[in-house]
Amino acid sequence: MSKPRLLWINISIFVITFLVALVFVPYRAVTHGFDSFEIVSLILCIGFCGMSITAGYHRLWSHRTYKAHAFIRFFYAIGGAFALQNSILHWSSDHRVHHKHVDNNDIDPYSAKRGFWFSHIGWMLRDYKPKTYNDYSNVRDLQKDKIVMWQHNNYLLLAIATNFGIPLILGLIHGDIISSLLLAGVLRLVISHHVTFFINSLAHIWGKQTYTDKNTARDNGILAFLTFGEGYHNFHHIFENDYRNGIQWWHFDPTKWFIRLASYLKLASDLKVTPEDKIIKAKAMMQLKQSREKLALKHNAELIIEQLQREYEALVQQVSNYYEVKKQLINACESSPERLNLSNQYQQLKRNLRASIKQWNSLVTSYA
Numbered sequence: 611m612s613k614p615r616l617l618w619i620n621i622s623i624f625v626i627t628f629l630v631a632l633v634f635v636p637y638r639a640v641t642h643g644f645d646s647f648e649i650v651s652l653i654l655c656i657g658f659c660g661m662s663i664t665a666g667y668h669r670l671w672s673h674r675t676y677k678a679h680a681f682i683r684f685f686y687a688i689g690g691a692f693a694l695q696n697s698i699l700h701w702s703s704d705h706r707v708h709h710k711h712v713d714n715n716d717i718d719p720y721s722a723k724r725g726f727w728f729s730h731i732g733w734m735l736r737d738y739k740p741k742t743y744n745d746y747s748n749v750r751d752l753q754k755d756k757i758v759m760w761q762h763n764n765y766l767l768l769a770i771a772t773n774f775g776i777p778l779i780l781g782l783i784h785g786d787i788i789s790s791l792l793l794a795g796v797l798r799l800v801i802s803h804h805v806t807f808f809i810n811s812l813a814h815i816w817g818k819q820t821y822t823d824k825n826t827a828r829d830n831g832i833l834a835f836l837t838f839g840e841g842y843h844n845f846h847h848i849f850e851n852d853y854r855n856g857i858q859w860w861h862f863d864p865t866k867w868f869i870r871l872a873s874y875l876k877l878a879s880d881l882k883v884t885p886e887d888k889i890i891k892a893k894a895m896m897q898l899k900q901s902r903e904k905l906a907l908k909h910n911a912e913l914i915i916e917q918l919q920r921e922y923e924a925l926v927q928q929v930s931n932y933y934e935v936k937k938q939l940i941n942a943c944e945s946s947p948e949r950l951n952l953s954n955q956y957q958q959l960k961r962n963l964r965a966s967i968k969q970w971n972s973l974v975t976s977y978a
């Protein structure tokens with residue numbers, strides 16, 4: 611079977627911008643130099659594009675992990691066109707297919723099982739047209755959003771206006787149009803493109819399978835640093851309705867912080883989080899599985915495996931008890947006499963659970 615036809619418009623955009631960023635940007639830096647205004651503009655434009663994709667296209671529209679005010683949706687719609695990654699509607703449709711059929715080479719539009727190159731950029735260079743291409747039946751909810759449809763119907767115009775207009779305006783304000791077109795225009799686009807593409811490629815190849823091994827998605831702190839927090843991709847694929855990707859306070863997830871900040875400013879609401887018991891159980895299950903696999907290679911490890919299994923079951927039971935009491939406490943009315951009793955019970959179970967998780971973690975790491 612012959613390969614699908616090449617998409618020359620996409621190829622030209624990727625190749626030309628990449629070569630300009632590789633050759634003309636360093637040349638300009640050496641012969642002319644860039645000043646702080648130009649560098650700060652570059653960083654802000656990368657942030658504008660990046661956040662519009664991660665907080666907007668991804669966590670708001672593709673996964674509906676929170677609700678956002680029209681003002682912020684408009685901000686994302688403009689930033690998404692500036693990021694030149696197709697319309698919200700198209701991007702979200704592709705992304706929902708990616709989640710539903712992850713790693714299925716025939717359906718997942720950027721299946722990581724087809725290799726790094728394909729999942730990174732190759733899928734956009736030829737007319738692969740997966741079965742679902744331009745079938746927007748999986749984004750009917752988004753078609754009710756006026757901002758989404760306005761951006762979709764005017765995408766080309768908005769993409770050209772932002773990609774030329776924003777750098778031109780910055781250049782006119784500052785008095786150096788060429789430097790601005792090179793930095794805020796081209797270098798910004800190349801960085802913003804490849805950083806997002808890493809989520810489809812590297813985040814499915816490099817890192818830990820902390821919560822599930824049913825798909826190729828990985829958790830990777832370094833990638834999170836480069837991708838506005840999207841590097842905790844293993845967590846994201848199992849708990850896709852969570853507005854966070856990095857769930858610990860020390861996880862680098864600026865998208866989560868941005869959404870939280872927007873909620874303090876009343877620009878975002880209904881931030882969804884996964885119940886903690888589900889997270890603990892998924893992680894413990896993977897730890898058990900990985901430890902069993904390692905122990906299976908050793909001689910006479912049957913007793914240890916049995917002990918590990920028992921410890922795991924006890925932990926899962928403890929998690930269930932803890933969350934049962936937590937639920938009862940939340941539902942108990944403020945003045946009920948049993949509330950104090952429940953509250954004490956809850957505090958005790960919480961302390962015990964923390965100690966058990968610590969103990970379980972040291973047990974599994976001793977077999978790692």
Ligand SMILES: [Zn+2]
Nearest residue numbers: 705709846850
């Ligand atoms: Zn996703």
Ligand SMILES: [Zn+2]
Nearest residue numbers: 809810827843
């Ligand atoms: Zn993915």
